[in-house]
Amino acid sequence: MSASPSLSRNRNQHAVLTGAGLFLWFSNAILLPVLAVILALLHPLESQAQPAAFVTPNDMGAGSLLLQTAQDGKYIEAPRLATDVDIDVNGPTARAVLTQAFENSTDKWVEALYVFPLPEDSAVYSLKMIVGNRVIVADIKEKQAARAIYEKARREGKKASLVEQQRPNVFTNAVANIGPHEKIVVQIEYQQAVHLADGRFSLRVPLVVAPRYTPQNAEAIAQRADLKAGWGQTKQSSSRNGVSKPVSAPLLAPESDRANPVTLKVNLNAGFPLDDVKSLYHTVEIDRVSDGARRIVLDGDATADRDFVLEWSAVASSVPSVGLFREHVGKDDYVLAYVTPPAVATSQKAGREVVFVIDNSGSMGGTSIEQARASLDYALSRLKTNDRFNVIRFDDTMTKFFPDSVMATADNIASARRFVTGLDASGGTEMLPPLQAALDDSHQTPGLRQVVFLTDGEVNNEQQLLDAIAQSRGRSRIFMVGIGSAPNTYLMSRAAELGRGSFTHIGSVAEVDERMRILFDKLENPAVTNVAAAFSEKNVNLSPSLLPDIYHGEPLVLAARMGKAAGSLTVSGMVGDRPWTISLPLDQASNAKGISKIWARRQIDDAEVNLTLGKITQTEADKRILQLALEHHLVTRLTSLVAVDSKRLRPANTPLTTADIPLQLPAGWDYDKLLGIEAMREAKADTRDHQTGDKSQSVNGDADVQEISAPPSASPPLPQTATPAMLLILQGLLALLFGASLLIFISRRSKA
Incomplete structure (x- = not known):
């Protein structure tokens, strides 16, 4: 017997009501608590992982540097x-x-x-x-x-x-x-x-601060313990060619419109x-x-x-030949003296050996290599026929143009100038091998030996280079020529100090002739050697402890601490084969501020130089530096x-x-030559790994x-357009729960 239409309708309605009730029960008992738990878990994650400070490139209305999170x-x-x-x-x-x-x-x-x-x-x-x-x-x-x-x-x-x-x-x-x-x-x-x-x-x-090159054997370099400590806070990201950014600072791309004014x-x-x-x-x-x-x-x-x-x-009539200044701090007087020897006429100069070293690494790209080529070309043109010379070029490889130094004949100079003209900038800056080659004096040719080193000096292994100079300088004098808009003046000046030479900076092609002419005036004129300084008073602490040779046009700069600036300072030396001396009355010194800080800084530098030369131990240097720094409130x-x-x-x-x-x-630096496409890729890979x-x-x-890490370019990569993973998980759970409830509803209805 078939059911009446009204009874069938009632059964269907009952089944619908039963399924709906079951769905409501399932939603209240299971779905809503699960959703509540999910939302509770998501809330703190979203509040921390996606705060209001986060932006996308499309949110920025002006040029900005965005750091990847x-x-x-x-x-x-x-x-x-x-x-x-x-x-x-x-x-x-x-x-x-x-x-x-x-x-x-x-x-x-x-x-x-x-x-x-x-x-x-x-x-x-x-x-x-x-x-x-x-x-x-x-x-x-x-x-x-x-x-x-x-x-x-x-x-x-x-x-x-x-x-x-x-x-x-x-x-x-x-x-x-x-x-x-x-x-x-x-x-x-x-x-x-x-x-x-x-x-x-x-x-x-x-x-x-320019990017620094890390040598290929950087891990094998035995750095001094103090420099390890000093560099311990840095985080350097190196590319395959060794270029690194100090302390992981992001580097602005050339097309960036952002600047640090x-x-x-x-x-x-x-x-x-x-x-x-x-x-x-x-x-x-x-x-x-x-x-x-x-x-x-x-x-x-x-x-x-x-x-x-x-x-x-100064105007010509008031050029000071001697500068003498003092400052009184606490119980002591601090003295700063500039002493310039008089110009000395010389006869025909004896032959010299001059070794030129030119850096043609990637950091020298752009205008720097033009300045370096022009400087070296000028230097070659100034050689005399009784001079001997050689040219060494380097990037992450090295070439000695002649096997050994040769006479400065017209043919030799012409071929060397053609070689220099053809140099281009690329590769890393492996400075140690050419430095060692330039200081190699195994042939012991007679006469004065001079090394002229043209570079921007942007390397991480400064101490290794300075140690090499201290160990191998022999009778060579080192003249550093800093190339570019921001050379590493610390390396240049310290290398020249240890090498008993001088430091010259060339910041533009327009300066080449003037700067190189001045440098060759130093190279071609006799220096004041065997320099000594003596005070008539006792208990004087003098800096520098290692007195340098004095070159034409450059003064000897002395800083001293003494109980009272009284008596005299006598400076003596030899100009060629002739003795030279000058005596300065200290009571005529002019008052000046800041000399005590300058003296303390120079004393700290002295400790570092003496450590490099092996005259004091690491412990002695650290003790001296710490004492000076705390006493004079200095960062070291x-x-x-x-x-x-x-x-x-x-x-x-x-x-x-x-x-x-x-x-x-x-x-003036060439961004592409410095880093290169491969370096950019590896920098991005480093960012992703981080x-x-x-x-x-x-x-x-x-x-x-x-x-927060930074991409290497000022222009960040485009944002991903995929839906966030957490939202996908939430949607999947909701779909599963809805499917389960629908399945139960259909099952109940079919049984009815």
Whole structure:
């Protein structure tokens, strides 16, 4: 018997109601709790992994450097930096105030790290951190203690700043806990001596840190323990050809419209009537204050891609032959003396052996190789017929043009000049083999032996090169020629000091003739040798401890500490075969500021030189350097400046993001030749490896710190268009649950 239509309808309705009730029960009992758990798990992940500070390239309305995060297609804008340099020159010393304004343009709390250069002889002694209307003054501490203080303040959410020396001319400034859309100002002060050469005074302000080349056997290099410690904080990413960026600072691509702007002014009080004042590489405005004073200001903001160099000279009637200055600090007097020997007429010079070494590695690409070729071509043209010479070129390979030094005949010079003209820049900078080849004096040819080394010096193994000079210099004199807009002046000046030569910088092709002519005046004229300095008073601490040869146009610069600047200073030596001497009354010294800091810096340099020469042990050098640094409040490889705010401002559960300030490539460098396509690919691979690594621990073991890595180019890769993985998982779970409930509903209905 068939069921009535009304009964069938009722059964169907009952089945529908039963299925609906079962679906509602299943949703309430299983689906909603599962969804609640999933959403609860997702909420903290989303709040940390995708904060409001993350952006995509399409979100940016202006040119910006975006740093890649662990999330595909998510970036954070790099902190911005503006730098102001204010310098007061008074006679022989210069006091500089370097102001760095860090701006966080994101919604995240940020720790910024900036790598910046300073003069290799600068005495860094003061750090102030300005937060709102408060000024926090830094303390000088041993390096490890300063780092511990900074790390503790960072973890506690307090604003802090730490200035460390990575190399004598490369420093880092770390600033922790910069709040969202906040600006923190850090002021660094240093003293340096004014440079005098060839009758002109000069001041150099380095503005860019160039990438450094790491030799192929870098891991096998036995670096001194102090340099290991000094470089321990650096994180270098090397490509196949060895090019590395110091302290992992991102490098801006040439097409980037982002820059680290620099403003600069110099208040020049020379202490004598001025004849000529000029900026060599930047456009400036010069205002006359008095006969001996000028005010120099950069014309607009400068791009931090080349060194700033200012030169000035005295009117002919007031050129000082001797400069003597003093400063009284505590119980002691500090003396700074410039002594220039008189020009000596010479007869026909004896033959010399000159070995020219030219760097044609990738960092010399662009205008640098043009300057180097032009400089060496000029040098070859100045050789005399009784000279012997050779040419060595190097990148990551080396070529000696002649097997041994040859006579400077017209044919030999012509063939060498053709060889130099054909050189191009590429490859790595393996500087040690050509240096050793140039210092090889196994043939012992008679006469003076000189090595002229043309390079930008951008290598990581400076100490290995200096050790080689100390060990193999013999009777050779080394003359370093720094090429380009930002050469490694520390390596150049220290190599020239150990090699008893001099350092010349050529920053543009237009300078080649003048600079090389001045250099050859030094090479061709007799130096003052066997130099000695004696004070009539006792208990005088003199620097440098190793007195150099004095070359034509260059003064001997002495710094000393004594109880009272009284009595006399006598300097003597030999000019060729003739004795030379001069005596200076110390009570006639003029007053000047900053000499005590300069003396302490030179004493520290003396300790490093004596360590390199094997005259003192590592322990003795460290003890001396630490004592000087703490006494005179100086940043060294063993000491740092640290400033900490007393207030905690970052909330306890809010993560801190670390981000490096990007650096610009020095002007004139060829980006493609330096890095190359393969290097770019490997840098990107390194970035990806870093992003997919263990994120549970930060670099410093701080769980609340999220390190952000940077792609090598200012233009980040396009964001991924795939749906985020977590959303896909959620959608899959919802589909499974819905399918399960639908299956139960259909099963119940079919049974009914």
